[in-house]
Structures are given as C-alpha cells and as structure tokens.
Amino acid sequence: MRAVIPYKKENAKSRLAPVLSKEEREDFVELMLRDVVDSLLCAGITKIDILTTSSEGVPDDLDVNVVVTEPGLNVSINAYLQTVDEPTMIIMADLPLVKSSHIKRIISFPEDVVIVPGKGGGTNILFLSQPKEFTVRYHDCSFLSHCDITKDLGKSIHVFDSLLASTDIDEPHDIVELLIYGEGLSKQYAEKRFCTETGKGRVKISANSKLSGFI
Structure with missing residues (x-):
C-alpha cells in the first residue's frame, strides 16, 4: 500500500496570517509535513508520494517520491488515483496530531473505504482499498460527499472518529x-x-x- 499527501508550501495557511508571517507559515507547514511523513513511516508505510505543483517546496531530505501536478486539489488527486493499483491513503499535510497508531488502525479496518472526518464537514484522511474506482470531491462538505460517493459505488464504509486525527491546523485557535x-x-x-x-x-x-x- 501507499500514501499520498497533497502539499502546498508557497504562501500556505493564509488563515494563520494574523499570528504568523508568510515565512513563518511556510516553515510551519513544512514541519507539519515532516510530522505526517514520520507517522506514516513509523506505521510501516514506506511508499509515500507528495502531490505538489512545485517540487521546490518539498524538503530534499524527506524519504518520499515527489509527484508534480497541475493546480486543483480534486483534479490532481483524481488523476493520481488513476495511476495506482494498490490500497492508498490520502492524508492531508496539516495533521501533525496524527500518530502512527492512528494510521495502523485506519488501514486495519476491513471496509472498502475508511474516512476520517475533519472539522466543519471536511475530510482529513481517506483510505481506499480500490483507488481507481473512487473519485474524490474535496471542498464544501466533503465528508458527506465522500460518504455519498462510497454508497453510490456500492462499497462498504467505516468512519474513523478521532479527535487528534480530525484536527487540522487551519485557524489560530x-x-x-x-x-x-x-x-x-x-x-x-x-x-x-x-x-x-x-x-x-x-x-x-x-x-x-x-x-x-x-x-
């Protein structure tokens, strides 16, 4: 299995602008990415792809594969999913509270799709047993969208409820x-x-x- 992390460093996390400068935010998102990668590696997931529009923002010392893509979260992820033939975890880069124990539990469930909801109806993590059959729909209430997509495909679903895995760092609070x-x-x-x-x-x-x- 493998994991893919959509990642943007340049002028990232604009909603943190009241408390962090542009340079501080860019440093911060890189450290959050490192934390996520570390949790994946500790959970035994060694095939990790970073999905980004510019490879310049990805640290050279990370043991990952960089996939340069066109802008657009949904377009880039859906195109990526058509290239993989094994169970795949889509995990956001701003989840520094996710631990390896969370990752191990998520990939242990027998259902076809495991969804980790985020705050406000978002989707923080998607684990897909058959990624080529799935089409992501992020933004708006993506959690409900991904539940509907799973049901329309006739696939089984497990919602992984976790405070830490559901906490993405977007706002100062x-x-x-x-x-x-x-x-x-x-x-x-x-x-x-x-x-x-x-x-x-x-x-x-x-x-x-x-x-x-x-x-």
Whole structure:
C-alpha cells in the first residue's frame, strides 16, 4: 500500500496570517509535513508520494517520491488515483496530531473505504482499498460527499472518529490543540511562539514574551 499527501508550501495557511508571517507559515507547514511523513513511516508505510505543483517546496531530505501536478486539489488527486493499483491513503499535510497508531488502525479496518472526518464537514484522511474506482470531491462538505460517493459505488464504509486525527491546523485557535496534544516538530515550533492561556472559558493562545498581543 501507499500514501499520498497533497502539499502546498508557497504562501500556505493564509488563515494563520494574523499570528504568523508568510515565512513563518511556510516553515510551519513544512514541519507539519515532516510530522505526517514520520507517522506514516513509523506505521510501516514506506511508499509515500507528495502531490505538489512545485517540487521546490518539498524538503530534499524527506524519504518520499515527489509527484508534480497541475493546480486543483480534486483534479490532481483524481488523476493520481488513476495511476495506482494498490490500497492508498490520502492524508492531508496539516495533521501533525496524527500518530502512527492512528494510521495502523485506519488501514486495519476491513471496509472498502475508511474516512476520517475533519472539522466543519471536511475530510482529513481517506483510505481506499480500490483507488481507481473512487473519485474524490474535496471542498464544501466533503465528508458527506465522500460518504455519498462510497454508497453510490456500492462499497462498504467505516468512519474513523478521532479527535487528534480530525484536527487540522487551519485557524489560530487550532494551535491550542497542537500545544496541548502535539508531540512532534510542529509542536516545538509552536511552543517557541505561543503559550496557552487558561481562564473560565476555553484555553486560548497568547504570544510568547518576544511577541506582543493576545490572540
């Protein structure tokens, strides 16, 4: 089996712009990618493809295969799926809380399709036993779209419910989850810039002393 990670580094994660500069965001997404790759390798998945529009943004020292593609998440992934003949995991690059134990469980289920939902109806991970038969439909409420596609194909489905696997780092408040539950390089990066603030409500992040302002 193999895994594919859609990846964009240039001007990535614009919704984190209130708390991180363009250069910081680009460094951050690279570290999140490294964490995801590490979890895959630790889970025994060694065939890893990075799907990107520019190979320049992928670190040279990563033990991965770089697949340069045209822009467009759905178009690029669907074209990629037509080239593989083995079970394939599509996993997003902004999931630094995913551990190897999650990966092992996801690939252990007997169903044809395993879906890990993301926040707001998104899809963080798709594991496809027969990738050539599947057409992805990301954006909007992609979780429901992928459930419908699976049912239309007459395939069995398993929804993997996990707080950590369902947490993608998109918004400033997502960094709270990384600081609390994270373990890898991206957590170390976040710890240099933020700390948690507790009170009567939810935990928030505040800038470290070298930075100013409250988030």
